[in-house]
Amino acid sequence: MRRLRQAGAALTVLLIAGAVCSAAPQPRADAVAFRATTANPTSTFAMRTPVAATNPTCANNADGTTVTINWSYTGTTPNDLALPFNGTAYATATGAALSAALSTASLLGLGLPPTRSPCERT
Helix, strand or coil: CHHHHHHHHHHHHHHHHHHHHHHCCCCCCCCCCCCCCCCCCCCCCCCCCCCCCEEEEEEECCCCCEEEEEEECCCCCCCEEEEEECCEEEEEEECCCCEEEEEHHHHHHHCCCCCCCCCCCC
């Protein structure tokens, strides 16, 4: 009998708590108009044509293991320059640079024999 009373009391408390919660006013989400404005930053985007290096020269260095390739620009100086061969960049330089040194070890990938300089004309 005691257990039945405890179970009944617990059920009563549960029902009362449920009734109170369901009868309580539901919270409302009140929205206010968004009135703040933001200013778009001023930005510019310019398309440029790549600048081709002109007057390239190639010179064997005294150490026998490197060559130096020199060039010049006309017009706007580019941000950087790559010296590619068959899609592989063998040297890169910043736009302000007017030369790059290549080691003959890296030039082996060009298919040149190690005894032949890339500056030699065939």
